[in-house]
Amino acid sequence: MAKAAKAPKELSETPEKLIDLYRQMVFIRFFEKKCNFAYRQGKIGGYMHTYIGMEATGVGFNEALRPGWDNVITAYRDHAQPLLMGSDPLKVMAETMGRVDGYSNGKGGSMHIYDFENRFFGGWGIVGGHIPIGTGVAFTAKYKKEDRVTVCYLGDGAANQGVVFESYNMAALWDLPIIYAIENNEFAMGTRLEYHASDTELYKRGIPFGIKSERIDGMDVLQVKEDAARIVEWVRENQKPYLVEIMNYRYEGHGAADNDRQLYRTKEEEEEAMLRDPIGRLARQMVDAGAATEADLEKIDDEEEERVEVIFEQADASPHPDPSEVYDHVYTDMTPEMGH
Template sequence: MAKQAQHELTESPAQLEQFYREMLYIRRFEEKCNVAYRQGLVGGYMHVYIGMEATAVGWNDAIKVGYDYVITAYRDHAQPLIMGSDPVKVMAEIMGRKDGYSQGKGGSMHIYDVENGFFGGWGIVGGHTPLGAGLAFAAKYRKEDRVALCFLGDGASNAGVFFETLNMAALWDLPVIFIIENNEFAMGTRLEYHAADTELYKRGEPFGIKCERVDGMDVLQVRKDAQRIVDWVRENQKPYVVEIMNYRFAGHGAADNDRQLYRTKEEEEENEKRDPIARLEKILEERNVMNREKMEAIDEEISEKVEEIYEAAVASPHPDPSEVYDHVYCDMEPEKGH
């Protein structure tokens, strides 16, 4: 486990407040998604990011949002929320509504916002990793200095396609960063039961890819590591493998109500002490950046905003049944050079 870092605060108060707001926004948004799920407003699967917020927020701050590329698996609400996507379209998609990012036909696992550089939202474990390399390939081919962030889970790091992708990324010197989010579980399977080598950052070693393990629960440390790595990849035009240590506070998906089948309450409580939001609150208070009153006011403001998002998403209609076969195949004409 990465050591707890002692920080000299180099970030401005405004930046610190932004990190706090972003993490809290993701948390409150997803808590509301959980409520919507229990109300029967969400069809299919839904996986929340609760507990892992510092990872998305720290990395997002290190990239050029709207220029660099971001892709992830099905635990995909956090990134668009902080990349400038329309939160109503995110929640509407989760509820299968017409105004959602996939017009209500994709659901929680299929949020996309290409305009802001967010390329989904993928349900096949490990299946998006070649797409992450492909985004980096596109940038390199067009001689643009964009970097691609490809988030994947500890479970996904065992997928054969990921090893093939690492090979090609190294062979072609692609500016892609594979961020393996080690939240210690692949569904109900603990890391030790699914990975022969639990030091997942070493996945990059056989291919000569620079790799390291970092802390994912301390947003200030995440941001520092992310900035250093993003800058290196942009400058050197080579891939990187990062294993980021975080923890999934919730069940695998919203329907996973039996977490105690694979982990104990004591373990959960122990990990809750690593809560990235509580950790930042402590730093903000100790360094006199923000007092508890201000934090509560921010929380209230965010919670109200989330209520408004929920109301707007619920008000969106379901897609018309006549559209069920639309967008199954792409309508592009090959002779036009696509």
């Protein structure tokens, strides 16, 4: 564990918490890099999308949630959320690699991680498709009079889907305790925000429904944590929906198969975005404030990289599902014997 003797100046968090936040972000980055590596080795099939560059959003927001109680649902860029919520990283990695030790017995793959025990509701591949589902999850909490908050992450591209507006309407009409967290990473695959959104300030879309809405900086983990704490508390207290547009950026291609990002954005733009790297930013803040030395942070980097290496090797040792099980776990009550 890194030394953190001096209390940091001007930073609201304790040195221990700062190190914890740093470690969480670094872990996700190494985990995702390893997934990229596994994909290139042919060990991950289908589609795979990483959270590289967007770590501060998930880490900061997750800090505000009650573990094992609050609900989270997201789209296909879905490794980071369960990892942050307490899911077993081996089961997440094994699932991305299509192995039996994965959360969906290796049949869901990277886009379909699901961990009910930790209240992670997936992992969905249809753009916008999970937003009414998340709204239903929030409805269930309200119906059962449980004070669970549901965070429904969606992309800037997904924010244009018609069903999203229906969901806003119902959530506002029925006062559902849900946070629509739009992760605006400025792209929907290769389509830049300005080309897909008539008004690029996506937070404004909550306003016609009477949903409290705002835009926040998703590249600063300390800011996200502070904003998320306030928003989650407001939703739990008031039992109403909230829309937050979180500005972040993905450093990699849309998915692991996207090798052509220079067709839709410039190297200069990427370099500018790298200057806002949430991990580098927190590292600088910590070193400047005396909460950690560069050597402390390098040690954490090494530890997390090694931890991911072990997870990868264990996941890689897990077998693929047996072909005879192809119809198992697909539907709960349908089997080949039933003629389906």
